[in-house]
Amino acid sequence: KAGVTQTPRYLIKTRGQQVTLSCSPISGHRSVSWYQQTPGQGLQFLFEYFSETQRNKGNFPGRFSGRQFSNSRSEMNVSTLELGDSALYLCASRADTEAFFGQGTRLTVV
Amino acid sequence: GENVEQHPSTLSVQEGDSAVIKCTYSDSASNYFPWYKQELGKGPQLIIDIRSNVGEKKDQRIAVTLNKTAKHFSLHITETQPEDSAVYFCAATPRRDDKIIFGKGTRLHILP
Secondary structure (H helix, E strand, O other), rough: OOEEEEEOOEEOOOOOOEEEEEEOOOOOOOOOEEEEEEEOOOOEEEEEEEOOOEEEEOOOOOOEEEEEEOOOEEEEOOOOOOOOOOOOEEEEEEOOOOOOOOEEEEEEEE | OOEEEEEEEEEEEEEEOOOOEEEEEOOOOOOEEEEEEEEOOOOOOOEEEOOOOOEEEEOOOOOEEOOOOEEEEEEOOHHHOHOEEEEEEEEEOOOOOOEOOOOOOOEEEEOO
């Protein structure tokens, strides 16, 4: 069974640009969550989608948004990038309580 | 909402000794407590979890204990080995359909 796949693995963007990250969950998993990981801050919850609906939301500004498609694949978008958005973005899929993570997308904003 | 505190942020242990990482949570409704291990360049991987109806769970060299009254839970690694060097995260969630909230992580160094 294939694991959680995130693309791309690395991204370099300029301040003010926008970016879209993709996550393909484990087959059969309907929940996809997104986390931002920065040194010293751990894993901060962005949002979770379940069956194409946002089920939970963290405390991030509206520049961070996401969506989920009918095949459970999810995308997250960050608009008007800031230097502080540089981080590892992780997605996790789950069928029940156990979450399985992808390897993440390393975003660098310059 | 739920808040998870994790200590210490860094831990150095001699190979063969034991390591203990402690976490506290704020939401008394939380009932699922997973622990994740993250190696360099990889995403976090579940190593053990415990539910609120159990006080302790063990899997080979790894054990987790839960004190619901005090709202804290701990990870114990015995007979540590070099491959145990990684960042460990504790987490908590109150319901199956709720978000999983993570602590800030503990970087564990196993010294030769």
